[in-house]
Amino acid sequence: xxxxxxxxxxxxxxxxxxxxxxxxxxxxxxxxxxxxxxxxxxxxxxxxxxxxxxxxxxxxxxxxxxxxxxxxxxxxxxxxxxxxxxxxxxxxxxxxxxxxxxxxxxxxxxxxxxxxxxxxxxxxxxxxxxxxxxxxxxxxxxxxxxxxxxxxxxxxxxxxxxxxxxxxxxxxxxxxxxxxxxxxxxxxxxxxxxxxxxxxxxxxxxxxxxxxxxxxxxxxxxxxx
Numbered sequence: 001x002x003x004x005x006x007x008x009x010x011x012x013x014x015x016x017x018x019x020x021x022x023x024x025x026x027x028x029x030x031x032x033x034x035x036x037x038x039x040x041x042x043x044x045x046x047x048x049x050x051x052x053x054x055x056x057x058x059x060x061x062x063x064x065x066x067x068x069x070x071x072x073x074x075x076x077x078x079x080x081x082x083x084x085x086x087x088x089x090x091x092x093x094x095x096x097x098x099x100x101x102x103x104x105x106x107x108x109x110x111x112x113x114x115x116x117x118x119x120x121x122x123x124x125x126x127x128x129x130x131x132x133x134x135x136x137x138x139x140x141x142x143x144x145x146x147x148x149x150x151x152x153x154x155x156x157x158x159x160x161x162x163x164x165x166x167x168x169x170x171x172x173x174x175x176x177x178x179x180x181x182x183x184x185x186x187x188x189x190x191x192x193x194x195x196x197x198x199x200x201x202x203x204x205x206x207x208x209x210x211x212x213x214x215x216x217x218x219x220x221x222x223x224x225x
Contacts, residue, residue: 004118005029007042009062010054010080019052019110025179026111026158027138027165034058036065048075050118055081055092063095070096076117080105108154115139129164132222134206136164145206155180156199163210163220172217 006023010016011034023030031048033039035057042048051069055062066077079092084102092100098117101110119139128135134145141157143150152160162171162179171179173189180195196218200210209221 003027003029004049005031005047006114007031007033007039007048007051009033009039009051009057009065011035011057012054015054022107022110023114025162027161028114036060036068039065039069043073043075050076050078050114052078052080052114053097055079055083055088063091066092066097067095078113078117111158112154129161131164131220132207134203134208134222136160138164143203143206143208148206150202150206152199152202155195156202159195159199160203160220163218167222168219170213170216170219175217 006028008016008019008023008030010019010032013034016032016034020030020032031042033042039051053062053066057065062079062081066079069075069077076098077096078099078101079097080101080103081088081092082103089100089102098120099113101113115138128137130136131143132145134143136143138157138161141152141154143152143160158180159176162176163169173192176192176196177189180192196210203209207222211219211221213219
């Protein structure tokens with residue numbers, strides 16, 4: 001299964017590292033860059049399926065970089081910026097950006113917009129993950145088995161994706177909390193119990209179950225008990 005390769009371009013080390021780590025936790029291969037030279041080096045080293053490009057990069061303009069890339073590259077580009085006025089967004093679209101996200105942003109929105117752009121461009125993220133007799137599409141949040149299907153809500157999709165990408169692994173509540181609420185504050189482990197309970201009800205009829213491993217956490221089971 002091919003994994004989408006994303007390039008996060010931001011000269012703020014903390015923001016770049018936070019975004020790349022978050023995207024890696026959700027199944028992408030995320031690389032970092034801070035300048036046009038580093039973008040070109042990353043693209044020369046291997047396939048890049050999407051670029052998340054900050055508008056203000058020190059002495060370089062993200063808009064100018066986007067325009068330069070568009071002259072000879074067809075890679076999808078999402079502009080990321082603290083500049084959120086309509087005319088600033090329009091400037092991004094005019095130089096060829098596929099989407100524009102204003103800082104500060106909700107991590108759920110970032111993930112959804114990345115997936116949507118990849119989906120529109122026919123990117124490699126359209127892969128379904130086999131789970132026993134079921135097929136799970138993390139892009140659409142759809143789970144199919146035996147002619148039946150369910151569409152999961154966003155956090156349910158993200159929770160199932162954690163289990164699906166690490167078959168057989170047991171996750172503690174703390175680990176799941178970190179993966180589902182990486183950017184959020186003041187969320188307790190009780191939230192994980194709620195989402196696990198909801199997900200169990202949705203996937204049970206399709207032959208999947210989430211087992212509680214006493215003292216350790218939760219594990220996805222794809223075979224009948």
